[in-house]
Amino acid sequence: MFLINCPFCGEREQSEFKAGGEAHIERPKQPTELSDDEWAEFLFMRKNIKGVQFERWNHAHGCRKWFNIARDTSNDQIKTVYKMGEKPPVE
Amino acid sequence: MSKNLRFKSSKLVDETYRVSFKFNDKTYYGYKGDTLASALLANDVHLVGRSFKYHRPRGIMTAGSEEPNAIIQLHDNTSRTEPNVRATEIEIYEGLVASSQNCWPSVNFDIGGINNILSPILPAGFYYKTFMWPKSFWEKYEYFIRKSAGLGKSPKEADPDIYEHKYIHCDVLIIGAGLSGIMAAKMSAKNGLKTLLVDEKSFLGGSTIYDNSEFSKINNQITSSWLEKEINEISKLENLEIKTRTSVAAFHGYNFLLARENLTDHLPINQRENKIRHRLLKIRAKKVISATGAIERPLIFDNNDRPGILLSSAIKKYIDLYGIACGENNILFTNNDTAYETAMSLVQRGIKINAIIDNREEIESKLSYELEKNNIRIFKGYTVVDTYGYKRINGLSIMQLSKDGQKVIGKKIKLSCDSLGVSGGWTPAVHLFTQSGGKLKFREDDQVFIPNKYPSDQLSIGSCNGDLSLEDITTNTVLSVKKFLNINKTDYKTFEIITGINKSKRNIWLLPSDKILGKTKSFVDYQNDATAKDIKLALREGFRSIEHVKRYTTTGMGTDQGKLGNMHALGIISETAGTKIGEHGTTTFRPPYTPLTFGTIVGRNVGEFFDIIRRTPIHDWHVANNAKFENVGQWKRAWYYPKENENMHQAVQRESKAARDYAGILDASTLGKIDIQGTDASEFLNRVYTNAWSKLAIGKCRYGLMLNEDGMVYDDGVTTRLDENHYIMTTTTGGAANVLGKLEDYLQTEWPELDVYLSSVTDHYATISVCGPHSKKIVSKVIPDLDFSDEKFPHMSFKNTKIGQIKCRVMRISFTGEQSYEINIQSNYGKSVWEKCMEEGKDFNITPYGTETMHLLRAEKGFIIVGQDTDATMTPIDLQMDWIVSKKKYDFIGKRSLYRSDTIKDDRKQLVGLLTENPKEVLEEGAQIVADITKSPIEMLGHVTSSYYSPNLNKSIALGVVKGGKKMLGQKLIIPMENKNINVTVAHPVFLDEEGERLNAKL
Incomplete structure (x- = not known):
């Protein structure tokens, strides 16, 4: 079970959090302009890589804030935690 | 029992405190401090169970949690009865009742023993191969297979004991309080770190605490005395917490560990009232030090499973710690020096050793000279080829090993014995390390897997790290703990070690026999009755992956998780396949290390605390007025209010009619x-x-x-x-x-x-x-x-x-x-x-x-219930709710998806009303809807989502989802049921007051 360093509350047990999938997938501003394929790309396509992955997490049983983490999926090490709207860290 | 197998003095057992207990309906006596296993051995009881597949008689084999054979049913009382308890772990108390499992009618006469005779036709994968045909018969076979394969009985009543969970945070957690664990605890705590030391046993010191031999010394003191002083010292340290009878079950990522603290299992039942039985510790440690020790390996030879055959280290433990001899005429069989320590313990107590059989041709240990001085025969370069005695070993035969160790040569020699101690060297207990994600490496010298790459801030020390000698343990523990905890000062300087043993070993995974392999029963996994022959068969049949061989032969799949035999299985596989053992890796060790009861896992979350219950502020009124409740999420909602003898249908019909004709009142607080x-x-x-x-x-x-x-x-x-x-x-x-x-x-x-x-x-x-x-x-x-x-x-x-x-x-x-x-x-x-x-x-x-x-x-009105009439595949258009979807808005959540190629298809499942041909017939929710029953397979068009008998319309009404249903208005469809087909007509989903006049009706 991870320890996640919530940017608002500090280090807490994973059980207080909810995972929200891949980060940095922005909802298109003008969905009506998109083709079916382009919309499907936003709606369904997600990465599943071995290595560092950017993910959304929500401190559901805490401050209820969403934030991002960079997690290595091969060993579950969390490299960085950063707030919504911030750019992903460069390796 | 006329035999005197118990000595006057022992480290652990309190001879002033006699305890009576029952095993298989017979009363025996032991002393406080005995385990069930030691107390039975003191009474010369070796036969304690039957094996899983062949129902062979089996005895106590070990003195610890690795025990494969002596698994028993504890308590006869139905609410506390517990299967698969290891006799080597349970401490006896006054009134303990235990019995053998997996035998009928008794452990002495077991009908299932016929499987032993039938064993030539019960090879690995027998069940898979035989009971596959005809396929439809499986259900009939299964009943009998399960009946004959049962491992114990589960309790049939609620558990009367109390369990709880506790969180612990510490700087350093040390698992195992043997020699290296005690040393690490002292270094950690003395340097101001908040330290927790846990051990599964009731005492501290591991196997070193009974290392009483003159041939084993640390700094001129007998090793056990040296360690006792260390233990005295650490028990006074302030920032060290010590928990005995506490076994770590799981080692997860981020140094999160689960341990079970056993608080009352060693107490008589009448002293357990209102006490917590087990406490599940949820430990978050900044650093973890594993000092989990090593487990002695058995040797794999024909009939190596008879009662009376024990690990040599177990025999030593029963002598030196419990003061009990496992037999009066002992033979030891070894490939390394460990068994000589056991021999010394036997000699010191004056117990007869008939012979020592050693795979090695040359032996250089001090102990062997000492033993030869005592006129003890040592057969060098020999192996055991067979053993005799059905319910207790009474003899064995040996032969000389060829130079390459692949064959036996010369004449067969028969020897008598009532106890055989075997030692195949040691296997570091790396289970927890690998659970945490650690990677192992294989050490060729002595054929062991040792920790290589740590996945978190942790360290393995002592024999679980492959340091198997007193010298290596003491020196390396100090060095590596100092570095790991980043500390400079310790009380330890140099160690002067005297030991009677050295590291030489002759490792042969499967010992040769004068018989062909097919005629031998050389057990690798005792609990699951997997033999060397089975493993070779699996390889012949094409299995290569260790994980596949494991599942096919069931090696390592018992409650002991193959703690004894896994290495031999790997060894035999690599020898047969001609590969290097390190290349196969090991099978995965999964938590828990030793089994946990459900009570421990669940803790206090039982009964009404199982899940949160939410009640509305009006709940008490509903209770007082005879409401029946239904669970909606965590909420208790009033379901219906039956009057006198009403059943649910009658109550709902009355309530529904009253709400339309007069007035109804509903508690909607849960919305x-x-x-x-x-x-x-x-x-x-x-x-x-x-x-x-x-x-x-x-x-x-x-x-x-x-x-x-x-x-x-x-x-x-x-x-x-x-x-x-x-x-x-x-x-x-x-x-x-x-x-x-x-x-x-x-x-x-x-x-x-x-x-x-x-x-x-x-x-x-x-x-x-x-x-x-x-x-x-x-x-x-x-x-x-x-x-x-x-x-x-x-x-x-x-x-x-x-x-x-x-x-x-x-x-x-x-x-x-x-x-x-x-x-x-x-x-x-x-x-x-x-x-x-x-x-x-x-x-x-x-x-x-x-x-x-x-x-x-609401169904009369065709109003949907999200989650009942919809699943995650229904759009508003599918629900015929186009009216609620704004055409003008540029965007809203989900809008773009409403005109994807898939969502605009005509033949999507759409919500419709369904009216039965017979208005009295009420459909079953979930029933399938079809159009054509002449063609096979019948095409499924949809299913019924809501169905009721409407007292206001005096007919049955239903909602359902049907492929292309919107265009089927008036069409006939069929609901096929088990014993009849029901004809229905597709209708508009609003059955009552389509114009909404009742909303403003004036009376």
Whole structure:
């Protein structure tokens, strides 16, 4: 079970959090302009890589804030935690 | 028992405290401090169980948690009875009752023993191969296979014991209080680190604590005395907590570990009252030091499983720690020096050793000279080829090993014995290390897997790290712990070690025999009866992966997880396949290291604490009025209120009729309520609902449908505009938390520019819904100051008002199709307002109704229930709710998905009404809907989602989803049931009052 360093509350047990999938997938501003394929790309396509992955997490049983983490999926090490709207860290 | 197998003095056993216990209905005596295994051995009882497949007689083999054979059923009392308890772990107490398992009628005469004779036709994979044909017969075979394969009985009554969970945070956790663990604990605690030391045993010191030999010394003191002083010292340290009888079950990532602290299992039953039995410790440690020791390996030869055959280290432990001899005529069989320590212990107690058989041709240890001086025969370069005795070993035969160790040569020599100690060297206990994600490496010298790469801030020390000699353990423990904990000062300087043994070893995984392999029974996994022959068979049949061989032969799949034999299985595989052992890796060690009871896992979360129960403020009234309840999420909702002898159907019919003819009252407090405020609240609602919200006037209510981004219906409910920038949204009962989460997600991540704030107020209000043609008269009496005229208070509007001094909100909204008012008032006034409504409604036959009637009434109107009539594949268009989807809005959640190629298909499942040919026939919810039953396979068009008998229409009504259903109005379809086909006609889903006249009906 991870320890996640919530940017608002500090280090807490994973059980207080909810995972929200891949980060940095922005909802298109003008969905009506998109083709079916382009919309499907936003709606369904997600990465599943071995290595560092950017993910959304929500401190559901805490401050209820969403934030991002960079997690290595091969060993579950969390490299960085950063707030919504911030750019992903460069390796 | 005439035999005297117990000595006067021992380290652990208190001979002033005699304890009586029962095993297989016979009474025996032991002493406080004995395990069940040691007490049985003291009584010369070796035969304790039957093996799993062949029902061979089996005896106690070890003295620890690795025991494969001596697994017993504890207690005869049905609520406490517990299967698969290891006799080597359970401490005896006055009145203990235990019995053998997996045997019938008794362990001495077991009918299943016939499998032993049949064994030539029961090879690996026998069940897979034999019971596959014909396939349909499996269910018949299964009953008998399960019956004959049972491992113990589970309790049939509720567990009377108390369990609990506890969180522990520490700087350093040390697992195992043997020599290296004690040293590490001292170094850690003395350097100011908050340290926790746990050990599965009742005592500290591991196997070193009974290392009493003159040939084993640390700094000129007998090793055990040296360690005793260390233990005395650490027990006074302030920042060290020591927990015995505590076994670590799981080692997860981020140094999160689960351990079971056993608090009462060693006490007589009458002393356990009101005490916690097990405590599950949830440990978060900054650093973890594993000092889990090593497990002695058996040797693999023909008939190596007879009662009386033990690990040599177990024999030593029973002598030196418990003061018990495992036999009067011992033979030791070894490939390394360990067995010579056991031999010395036997010699010191004056117990006969008939012979020592050693695989090695040359032996250089001091101990062997000493033993030869005592006239003990040592057969060098020999191996055991067979053993004799059915329920107890009585002899064995040996032969010389060829130079390459692949064959036996020369003459067979027979020797007698009543106990055989075997030693195949040591296997570091790396189970927890690998559980945590650690990677192992293989050390060729002595053929062991040792820790290589640590996945977290942890360290392995002592013999679990492959340091198997006293010298290596002491020196390396100090060095590596100093570095790991980043400390400079320790009390340890140099160690002067005297030891009688050296490291030489002759490792042969499968010892040769004069018989062909097919005629031998050389057990690798004792508990699951997997033999060397089975493993070779699996390889011959093409299995290569160790994980596949494991599953095919069931090696390592017992409750002991193959703690003894896994290495031999790997060794035999690599020898047979001609590969290097390190290349195969090991099979995965999974938690728990030793089994946990369900009670320990569940802790206090039993009975009403199993899950959170939410009750409405009006709950007590429902109970007092005979309501039956249904669970909706965590809520207890009134389901129906049966009168006298009514069954559910009768009650629901009465309630439904009353609600339409007179008045009904429903507790709707469980509906989710979200308070929405902010200058952008209207824009926010525009984006989350499918319909338009900007123009909703203050004081008005509107129904909204919320989609997922994929266009599928997610939730629905009525939202009311309380003020310019203030709304209150209602959600479904089950969806409340998720809807709030989803809305927060959009606000925080997609639309942070919106000025909107959300709060859950579900629990703050009680919601009372009064409906029916008389509802207006009733609420007018409850709230006399409010003008309820249709002009002043039309449908879909709301009023702020007061009942007495208490503020409340009244919404005129309807889920039944009747004129209906919802009173929302601060929770703690809910019950008194409900009672007031009941009182004022008495003259109008006001009838409380539950969720079942609510569902029936809304179905008459064709109103959907999200989650019942929808799953995550229904768009509003599929639901025939096109009217609620705004064409004008540029965007809302899910809009773009409503015209994807898939969502605009004509043959999607669509919601329709269904009327049965026979109006009395009520369909089953979930039943399949088809059109053509002549073709096979029959095409499934959809299923029934809601179905009721409507007392207001006097006929059966149903909703269902049907492929292309919208265009099927009037068409005949078929609902095939087990014993009949029901004919139905597709209908419009609104069955009653399509024009909505009842909403404003005047009486």
